[in-house]
Amino acid sequence: MATERYNPRETEPRWQRVWADREIFRTRNDDPRPKYYVLEMFPYPSGRIHIGHGRNYVMGDVVARFKRMKGFNVLHPMGWDAFGLPAENAAIERGIHPKTWTYENIAAMKEQLKLLGLSLDWNREVATCDPDYYAEQQRLFVDLFEKGLVYRRESEVNWDPVDNTVLANEQVIDGRGWRSGAVVERKKLAQWFFRITHFADDLLSALDELDRWPDKVRLMQRNWIGRSEGLEVRFRLSSPDFPSLKVYTTRPDTLYGASFLAVAADHPLARLASAGNAELGAFIEECKRGGTSAEEIETMEKKGFDTGIKAEHPLVPGWFLPVYVANFILLDYGTGAIFGCPAHDQRDLDFARKYGLPVKQVVLPDGAAMPGDAAFEGDVALDGDGRLIHSDFLDGLTVAEAKDAVAARLESQTLDGAPQGERKVNFRLRDWGISRQRYWGCPIPVIHCQSCGPVPVPQAELPVLLPDDVSFDRPGNPLDRHTAWRSVACPRCGGPARRETDTMDTFVDSSWYFARFASGPDGALDRAAVDHWLPVDQYIGGIEHAILHLLYARFFTRALESCGRISVKEPFAGLFTQGMIVHETYKDVNGKWLFPEEVEKRADGSAVRRGTDEPVTVGPPEKMSKSKRNVVPPEVVADTYGVDCARWFMLSDTPPERDSEWTEAGIEGAWRFAQRLFRQINEAIELGAPAGAALPERFGPESTALRRAAHRLAADVEADIERLRFNVAVARVHAFANAFGEALAAARSGTPAADLAFALREAAEFLVAVVAPMVPHLAEECGVLLGRDGLVAEAAWPIVDPALLVADEIVLPVQINGKKRAELTIAAGASQAEIEAATLADETVLRALEGRLPKKIIVVPKRIVNVVV
RNA sequence: GCGGGCGUGGCGGAACCGGUAGACGCAACGGACUUAAAAUCCGUAGGGCAUCGCUCGUGUGGGUUCGAGUCCCACCGCCCGCACCA
Structure with missing residues (x-):
C-alpha cells in the first residue's frame, strides 16, 4: 500500500485553525466538571523566543491535554511578565519607548508561541504592564x-x-x-x-503540607527563612555613652570560649566609637564601598577594626572582651552584633587568627580525646555536637543542655534592672x-x-x-x-x-497573576473565581525561581487572604522545576559566534562554515542565549519538521528536571518516529477490524499479548504523565511501537483472524490517544484515519482493563551470594516455600552451588531470590 | 563565602520502597529491499578474558547489608540561588 507520508506543514496549521475556530481551549468558570489548573511561569517579553523557551510550555501543555482527556475542566492560561529593566535599557540604548518595545515584543512572541500548538485559553491573556492589571495591583497595595x-x-x-x-x-x-x-x-x-516576616512561621510550617513540591525546593525555602532559636545577651560596655550591647547568638553554650565582640559598620555603636577616632571612621567608610549583595559581602576579605571599647563577660565578672567593627556583620540580621567563639565557628576562627585573638576550645566532640590545653590549634572549627569543657558550671553538659543552662542563668541575672539574657526566635528572612x-x-x-x-x-x-x-x-x-x-x-x-x-x-507583579487568570477580563480579582481555581494544581517553571518568586507569591497570597480578598493561603499545590535547553556553541576563525544554521557538520566529525572550508570551533552545550547565538528559532523547526516533532523531541530522553541538549540528530529521530507512527496507524486500519467492531469472545496468544501491551501502555503512560516523567512515557511508546510493529508484520503474512483484527484496531486507538497530549496535531490526523467522530483533543483517555495488566507467570532472578546466577520462571502466585523448592531444584542453581549447602534463602516477593551459602 | 542539586556505555538516559545495571532513543556497524540513492525493515553492540561461562563496572575512596547506581561518611567535578536580572 502506498501510504502517504505525514505532512506537518500542511496539517499542523490546519488543526490549529480548527482548535481556534471551535474555541475548544476556552475555559468557562461555571463548567461543572472537576477543575484542574495547570500553569507555566509566564515569560518576560524579551524579544523573540527560541525553542529553549518552549520546553516548559510543552510540558504544561501535555499535562493540560492529558487532564482534559481525563475529564477535567482545565485552566491553562498565558500572559506576560512585562515590566522590568530591559525595556528601560532599550529606551536608553535605542531611543524606543519602553511601552512600544514591550508591546512589540509581546506581539512577536505571541505569534511564535502559537506555533507550538499549545492548548491555551488566550482569552485570559494579560500583560502586567496593562493599566487594568496594575490598577488592581495598586488596589491590593492599598489593602x-x-x-x-x-x-x-x-x-x-x-x-x-x-x-x-x-x-x-x-x-x-x-x-x-x-x-x-x-x-x-x-x-x-x-x-x-x-x-513578609509577619508570615515567617506560617510560610515555614506550611512547607510540610506541600507534598507535591520537590523536597529540594522546600529545603531551600526552609533554609532561606532560616528560623533559629537563640539568646539575646546584653554585655556591659566600658563606654559611658553606650552602657550595654545586645548580641544575638544561637550558641550561648560556647560563651566561655568567647574572645571578641563585633558589630556591623552601620551599628549605632560603630558610629559612636568613630566620633573621636578618624582611623575607625575611615574603616567604616571603607566598609560602605562595594555593592549590597550578600554574595559580594561574604566573599570579600573579612576585616575588623578594634574600637577600643571593652565588654564584660556576662558569666565571668572582670573578664573583658574587645569590641570590633567588622565588615561581614549585617545590621539586618539579629541585633547587628555578635560574640565570636573562634574554636567553634569557622568565620570567627578565621577572624581570630587574623587579629591574633585567643582561641579557646569549650566543646569536646563525642569520642575525641580531652585536649591538655584549652588553647585550640587547628584551622578547622569544631562546629559539631559534643560535651562542654573549660566552661565552669557547664562542664560535662551536652551542647543542647548547655544552651539551656546559659539561657536560664542569664534570664535570672539582671543588668541595669533588666534580665541580661532573653530567649529569642530569629529569622534569616528579611522584609x-x-x-x-x-x-x-x-x-x-x-x-x-x-x-x-x-x-x-x-x-x-x-x-x-x-x-x-x-x-x-x-x-x-x-x-x-x-x-x-x-x-x-x-x-x-x-x-x-x-x-x-x-x-x-x-516580583510583585508575578505574585498574584495566577489569581488574575482565574478572574474575569475586567482586571479585578473575582473572589469566587479565585477560590474556585486556586491553588494551581500544577505549576511548572525554572529552578532559578525556587526561592524568591515562589516565596513572594506564597506571601502575597497569604496577605490577600488576610485582607479578605480571597480564601486561599497557598497558591501552588504542585510544583515542578524543569531544566533548560542547551545547545552547542560555534565560533569561526575570528572568534565570532555563529548561528547553528551557519554551521555544517562533516562526516569526519569536523565542523565548517556552511558552504566553505573555514573551520568552526565547536563549544560545549550551554544555555541557549542570543549573545552566543546558539539558538534555534521555533519557526525553522516548525517549517522543516513540524512542531509535533519538536514537542516529541523536547519530551524525549532527558528527564524534564534536567538540562536537555538540542541536536539535529535528535529532531531527526523524532521525525522518523512520527512517520513510523503514522505508517503503523495506516497499516492497522488496513489490517484491523473496522471502527466499533464487537469484542470477540476469545483471544489467542498473539492478540492477547498485543492487548496486554496496549492496556499496559495506557496505564503506564498515564502514571508517567501524572509524575511528569515524559522521557519515560516516550520510551514506553517506543517500546510499544516495536511490539506493535511485530504484530503488524505477523498480521500482514495472512488474513488476520477476528481476534487479532480487533486487537490491532484497539492498539491503534490506544496508541493515538496515548500520544495525543504529546503530538496533538499528528493525533488529530490519525483520528481522522481511524474514522473518529469529533476531535482527539476532546476525546477521553483509553479505559484500561485491569485484568489485562496482571501476568500469570513471572521470571524471578536468582542470586547466589548477591550475584545473579539464574532465572526462575514461576507462577505469579507461588508461595515462598514453592519458590524455595523450585530454586533448589533448578539445574543452573545446583550447578552454581557446586554442592555447597544454602545457609539461608531470601525471597523478595515478585522481585528476587538470593541464596546465601 | 553560605544554601541547594547533579554525576550511570561513544552520547541522552532507564532502573518503583535497597533486589536482574544499561530499558528506550541517538550515533555506529552488518544485512535485506533498490539500477542506485533516500526512505524503510531485520540484526549486532559496557570493558576484559573467552567454550557454556567467568570477571571488572554507575565521578573517587571508605562503610552498612544476604544484596548498594540507590543508604551513611569523606573527597573531586559541574550546575542553580544568595533578597534591585527575570
Missing part, C-alpha cells in the same frame, strides 16, 4: 497598606556616585557601575517594604523591599504630604497611571524629573504634595 503589611524605612541600595543613580545587583560588575565604571557605594534611602527607583514598573500609589506624611491614593482615584511623556536621555528615574506628574494635592488635607516616584519590584 495591604491598610492592613499594616506595608511600611517605609531606610535601607541600602547600590549607588553609582558618577551617574547618581541606583543600580540593580546585575548592574554592579566587580564592585563597579556597569556604565560609569565608578566604584559602587552602599547608600541609604527611604523605601517601601512588605512585612521584602519593593521600592524601585525606575520608570517601567507599577507606580506605588502613595502621595507624600508635608503635613499628613505618606497617604495612600484613595481607591476612587486609582489607578495611578504611568505618564507616557518621559525621556531617558539622563540617568535616573524619569518619574523623579516629571514635575507635572509628581505634583498633586494631598488627598487628605488638599495641600501641596508629591507623588511617590518609586515603582514596585516586578
Whole structure:
C-alpha cells in the first residue's frame, strides 16, 4: 500500500485553525466538571523566543491535554511578565519607548508561541504592564497598606556616585557601575517594604503540607527563612555613652570560649566609637564601598577594626572582651552584633587568627580525646555536637543542655534592672523591599504630604497611571524629573504634595497573576473565581525561581487572604522545576559566534562554515542565549519538521528536571518516529477490524499479548504523565511501537483472524490517544484515519482493563551470594516455600552451588531470590 | 563565602520502597529491499578474558547489608540561588 507520508506543514496549521475556530481551549468558570489548573511561569517579553523557551510550555501543555482527556475542566492560561529593566535599557540604548518595545515584543512572541500548538485559553491573556492589571495591583497595595503589611524605612541600595543613580545587583560588575565604571557605594534611602516576616512561621510550617513540591525546593525555602532559636545577651560596655550591647547568638553554650565582640559598620555603636577616632571612621567608610549583595559581602576579605571599647563577660565578672567593627556583620540580621567563639565557628576562627585573638576550645566532640590545653590549634572549627569543657558550671553538659543552662542563668541575672539574657526566635528572612527607583514598573500609589506624611491614593482615584511623556536621555528615574506628574494635592488635607516616584519590584507583579487568570477580563480579582481555581494544581517553571518568586507569591497570597480578598493561603499545590535547553556553541576563525544554521557538520566529525572550508570551533552545550547565538528559532523547526516533532523531541530522553541538549540528530529521530507512527496507524486500519467492531469472545496468544501491551501502555503512560516523567512515557511508546510493529508484520503474512483484527484496531486507538497530549496535531490526523467522530483533543483517555495488566507467570532472578546466577520462571502466585523448592531444584542453581549447602534463602516477593551459602 | 542539586556505555538516559545495571532513543556497524540513492525493515553492540561461562563496572575512596547506581561518611567535578536580572 502506498501510504502517504505525514505532512506537518500542511496539517499542523490546519488543526490549529480548527482548535481556534471551535474555541475548544476556552475555559468557562461555571463548567461543572472537576477543575484542574495547570500553569507555566509566564515569560518576560524579551524579544523573540527560541525553542529553549518552549520546553516548559510543552510540558504544561501535555499535562493540560492529558487532564482534559481525563475529564477535567482545565485552566491553562498565558500572559506576560512585562515590566522590568530591559525595556528601560532599550529606551536608553535605542531611543524606543519602553511601552512600544514591550508591546512589540509581546506581539512577536505571541505569534511564535502559537506555533507550538499549545492548548491555551488566550482569552485570559494579560500583560502586567496593562493599566487594568496594575490598577488592581495598586488596589491590593492599598489593602495591604491598610492592613499594616506595608511600611517605609531606610535601607541600602547600590549607588553609582558618577551617574547618581541606583543600580540593580546585575548592574554592579566587580564592585563597579556597569556604565560609569565608578566604584559602587552602599547608600541609604527611604523605601517601601512588605512585612513578609509577619508570615515567617506560617510560610515555614506550611512547607510540610506541600507534598507535591520537590523536597529540594522546600529545603531551600526552609533554609532561606532560616528560623533559629537563640539568646539575646546584653554585655556591659566600658563606654559611658553606650552602657550595654545586645548580641544575638544561637550558641550561648560556647560563651566561655568567647574572645571578641563585633558589630556591623552601620551599628549605632560603630558610629559612636568613630566620633573621636578618624582611623575607625575611615574603616567604616571603607566598609560602605562595594555593592549590597550578600554574595559580594561574604566573599570579600573579612576585616575588623578594634574600637577600643571593652565588654564584660556576662558569666565571668572582670573578664573583658574587645569590641570590633567588622565588615561581614549585617545590621539586618539579629541585633547587628555578635560574640565570636573562634574554636567553634569557622568565620570567627578565621577572624581570630587574623587579629591574633585567643582561641579557646569549650566543646569536646563525642569520642575525641580531652585536649591538655584549652588553647585550640587547628584551622578547622569544631562546629559539631559534643560535651562542654573549660566552661565552669557547664562542664560535662551536652551542647543542647548547655544552651539551656546559659539561657536560664542569664534570664535570672539582671543588668541595669533588666534580665541580661532573653530567649529569642530569629529569622534569616528579611522584609521584602519593593521600592524601585525606575520608570517601567507599577507606580506605588502613595502621595507624600508635608503635613499628613505618606497617604495612600484613595481607591476612587486609582489607578495611578504611568505618564507616557518621559525621556531617558539622563540617568535616573524619569518619574523623579516629571514635575507635572509628581505634583498633586494631598488627598487628605488638599495641600501641596508629591507623588511617590518609586515603582514596585516586578516580583510583585508575578505574585498574584495566577489569581488574575482565574478572574474575569475586567482586571479585578473575582473572589469566587479565585477560590474556585486556586491553588494551581500544577505549576511548572525554572529552578532559578525556587526561592524568591515562589516565596513572594506564597506571601502575597497569604496577605490577600488576610485582607479578605480571597480564601486561599497557598497558591501552588504542585510544583515542578524543569531544566533548560542547551545547545552547542560555534565560533569561526575570528572568534565570532555563529548561528547553528551557519554551521555544517562533516562526516569526519569536523565542523565548517556552511558552504566553505573555514573551520568552526565547536563549544560545549550551554544555555541557549542570543549573545552566543546558539539558538534555534521555533519557526525553522516548525517549517522543516513540524512542531509535533519538536514537542516529541523536547519530551524525549532527558528527564524534564534536567538540562536537555538540542541536536539535529535528535529532531531527526523524532521525525522518523512520527512517520513510523503514522505508517503503523495506516497499516492497522488496513489490517484491523473496522471502527466499533464487537469484542470477540476469545483471544489467542498473539492478540492477547498485543492487548496486554496496549492496556499496559495506557496505564503506564498515564502514571508517567501524572509524575511528569515524559522521557519515560516516550520510551514506553517506543517500546510499544516495536511490539506493535511485530504484530503488524505477523498480521500482514495472512488474513488476520477476528481476534487479532480487533486487537490491532484497539492498539491503534490506544496508541493515538496515548500520544495525543504529546503530538496533538499528528493525533488529530490519525483520528481522522481511524474514522473518529469529533476531535482527539476532546476525546477521553483509553479505559484500561485491569485484568489485562496482571501476568500469570513471572521470571524471578536468582542470586547466589548477591550475584545473579539464574532465572526462575514461576507462577505469579507461588508461595515462598514453592519458590524455595523450585530454586533448589533448578539445574543452573545446583550447578552454581557446586554442592555447597544454602545457609539461608531470601525471597523478595515478585522481585528476587538470593541464596546465601 | 553560605544554601541547594547533579554525576550511570561513544552520547541522552532507564532502573518503583535497597533486589536482574544499561530499558528506550541517538550515533555506529552488518544485512535485506533498490539500477542506485533516500526512505524503510531485520540484526549486532559496557570493558576484559573467552567454550557454556567467568570477571571488572554507575565521578573517587571508605562503610552498612544476604544484596548498594540507590543508604551513611569523606573527597573531586559541574550546575542553580544568595533578597534591585527575570
